[in-house]
Amino acid sequence: MRVELQGGEGPSTRPADRMSKRLSCAICGVRDRALCGALAPEQLPRLNRRACQRHYQAGQFIAAAGQRQDWLATVLSGVVKLTRTMCDGRQQIVGLLFPSDLLGRPFSDASPFGAEAATPVELCCLERPYFEELLHQESGMKHRLLERTLNEVDAAREWMLVLGRKTAEEKVASLILLMAQRLGSRNNGAATERPVSRFDLPLSRTEIAEYLGLRIETISRQLGRLRVAGVIDTEGGRRLAVRDMGKLEQLAGKEPV
Amino acid sequence: MRVELQGGEGPSTRPADRMSKRLSCAICGVRDRALCGALAPEQLPRLNRRACQRHYQAGQFIAAAGQRQDWLATVLSGVVKLTRTMCDGRQQIVGLLFPSDLLGRPFSDASPFGAEAATPVELCCLERPYFEELLHQESGMKHRLLERTLNEVDAAREWMLVLGRKTAEEKVASLILLMAQRLGSRNNGAATERPVSRFDLPLSRTEIAEYLGLRIETISRQLGRLRVAGVIDTEGGRRLAVRDMGKLEQLAGKEPV
DNA sequence: CGGCGTATTGACCACCCTCAACTGACGTGG
DNA sequence: CCACGTCAGTTGAGGGTGGTCAATACGCCG
Numbered sequence: 144m145r146v147e148l149q150g151g152e153g154p155s156t157r158p159a160d161r162m163s164k165r166l167s168c169a170i171c172g173v174r175d176r177a178l179c180g181a182l183a184p185e186q187l188p189r190l191n192r193r194a195c196q197r198h199y200q201a202g203q204f205i206a207a208a209g210q211r212q213d214w215l216a217t218v219l220s221g222v223v224k225l226t227r228t229m230c231d232g233r234q235q236i237v238g239l240l241f242p243s244d245l246l247g248r249p250f251s252d253a254s255p256f257g258a259e260a261a262t263p264v265e266l267c268c269l270e271r272p273y274f275e276e277l278l279h280q281e282s283g284m285k286h287r288l289l290e291r292t293l294n295e296v297d298a299a300r301e302w303m304l305v306l307g308r309k310t311a312e313e314k315v316a317s318l319i320l321l322m323a324q325r326l327g328s329r330n331n332g333a334a335t336e337r338p339v340s341r342f343d344l345p346l347s348r349t350e351i352a353e354y355l356g357l358r359i360e361t362i363s364r365q366l367g368r369l370r371v372a373g374v375i376d377t378e379g380g381r382r383l384a385v386r387d388m389g390k391l392e393q394l395a396g397k398e399p400v
Numbered sequence: 401m402r403v404e405l406q407g408g409e410g411p412s413t414r415p416a417d418r419m420s421k422r423l424s425c426a427i428c429g430v431r432d433r434a435l436c437g438a439l440a441p442e443q444l445p446r447l448n449r450r451a452c453q454r455h456y457q458a459g460q461f462i463a464a465a466g467q468r469q470d471w472l473a474t475v476l477s478g479v480v481k482l483t484r485t486m487c488d489g490r491q492q493i494v495g496l497l498f499p500s501d502l503l504g505r506p507f508s509d510a511s512p513f514g515a516e517a518a519t520p521v522e523l524c525c526l527e528r529p530y531f532e533e534l535l536h537q538e539s540g541m542k543h544r545l546l547e548r549t550l551n552e553v554d555a556a557r558e559w560m561l562v563l564g565r566k567t568a569e570e571k572v573a574s575l576i577l578l579m580a581q582r583l584g585s586r587n588n589g590a591a592t593e594r595p596v597s598r599f600d601l602p603l604s605r606t607e608i609a610e611y612l613g614l615r616i617e618t619i620s621r622q623l624g625r626l627r628v629a630g631v632i633d634t635e636g637g638r639r640l641a642v643r644d645m646g647k648l649e650q651l652a653g654k655e656p657v
Numbered sequence: 658c659g660g661c662g663t664a665t666t667g668a669c670c671a672c673c674c675t676c677a678a679c680t681g682a683c684g685t686g687g
Numbered sequence: 688c689c690a691c692g693t694c695a696g697t698t699g700a701g702g703g704t705g706g707t708c709a710a711t712a713c714g715c716c717g
Contacts, residue, residue: 659705660716661714665711665712666709667709668707670706672703674702674704679698680696682698683692683694684691685692
């Protein structure tokens with residue numbers, strides 16, 4: 144198989160599909176941060192033609208655990224949760240994907256984890272064989288994937304500390320902090336942004352509990368405690384405002400150094 | 401910087417260092433599984449000259465969290481634990497490295513995790529700049545690293561289920577199962593081997609507790625329960641024998657499918 | 658308004674933590 | 688040779704955090 148990508152066709156000769164505007168890499172909001180940001184602008188039109196957009200409603204399944212998945216995707220908008228379920232129904236959220244993150248397990252047909260839309264989600268999908276061939280030809284893209292994956296290992300291990308050693312209060316505080324960091328104003332997903340102090344939680348109480356290894360009632364109680372302590376404000380079910388970021392970090396058990 | 405690797409010098413012309421035998425890639429027991437297994441045999445002598453072996457006793461620190469680490473290494477023998485510590489002393493083991501695993505965080509000076517020898521450890525070290533340059537030149541090696549890192553993400557996420565959702569008994573059973581899988585007879589570290597039913601735990605009770613998010617007393621009690629249930633035998637502190645592997649898997653909450 | 662799903666609050670309790678004492682192996686030194 | 692200290696592991700008693708079950712409140716929509 145040979146992926147043709149170099150022969151950048153001239154401008155304004157793109158195929159006459161009506162959806163091309165919605166798929167255009169040129170105006171893609173996450174390209175600079177996604178894997179495809181490693182490609183040169185001339186390569187985009189061809190990539191564009193192989194990409195296909197998919198939409199999911201909140202709660203919809205994107206991929207089942209252990210199932211064969213014949214495409215991979217970049218998250219364009221929304222939040223995707225990766226889950227692991229035991230046979231008796233106990234479930235753990237093992238990761239969250241934000242815009243620009245890659246969904247899918249390269250070089251392996253089936254992932255042991257399920258993927259589910261936590262909010263409405265837009266994906267930009269590529270067929271698996273095409274995607275993997277692209278990786279082999281574009282070493283810059285492969286390098287980006289490697290860096291991303293290394294960061295994900297670090298993040299997963301960091302979360303192991305949360306799950307294994309923190310109290311319920313620290314867990315909830317850690318989650319709020321994580322959300323405040325990743326839900327940057329417009330550039331959702333960037334980790335380096337300054338934390339935002341007012342946002343909608345992309346997860347229900349049940350999902351928060353599944354991410355923190357707690358029960359839903361415990362989440363409610365701890366959020367209540369944080370509210371009466373003046374650390375946060377909760378307005379309705381999902382709207383949340385951080386009143387005292389320093390205190391929140393302290394409660395999350397963040398290292399001083 | 402240009403890493404010279406291709407010019408394979410002829411046989412029997414190797415430099416007259418007295419330690420070369422102990423460093424020889426030719427007789428290295430983990431090469432086929434380690435990153436350097438992606439290199440052609442002709443490339444080994446030069447790699448050999450840049451590699452340096454280090455030894456650690458059990459309990460010795462290899463790298464401190466947040467500290468700059470100017471080399472990376474392949475684990476030749478022994479078990480390395482990766483730890484994350486909170487300012488009040490609570491500690492979580494976030495990963496274990498077995499022979500052939502890579503120690504260190506490529507493309508980033510400092511890792512947020514500490515590395516400590518759980519058993520006596522032998523490392524095969526390369527300077528960071530040399531290692532990273534090698535990765536750029538040898539795409540096969542880079543690809544191996546990518547696959548390895550993807551597997552590590554999966555393993556870390558799998559462990560998040562253990563930490564977040566399993567009971568103490570299931571946690572201990574899961575750990576024994578993990579050890580039985582990774583401590584293969586001679587090829588320590590290979591994940592695909594059939595589980596071995598008799599081995600020495602590479603971790604103390606305290607370390608097991610730190611890996612499972614439990615207390616040392618709970619470990620003792622759960623091991624006791626597994627022993628009276630006839631699932632395992634404990635002979636002295638660390639020697640352990642699995643009497644009923646099926647029951648152990650069941651207790652670990654392993655999915656049937 | 659009534660029905661439904663999600664979130665909150667309360668009462669009770671179990672699992673695991675905490676603290677403490679004890680055992681056994683090992684090494685040192687009188 | 689045994690006394691002694693140390694360290695890792697075991698065992699026991701009691702308590703606290705978070706789980707469980709149930710009732711209630713709230714938001715959404717027909």
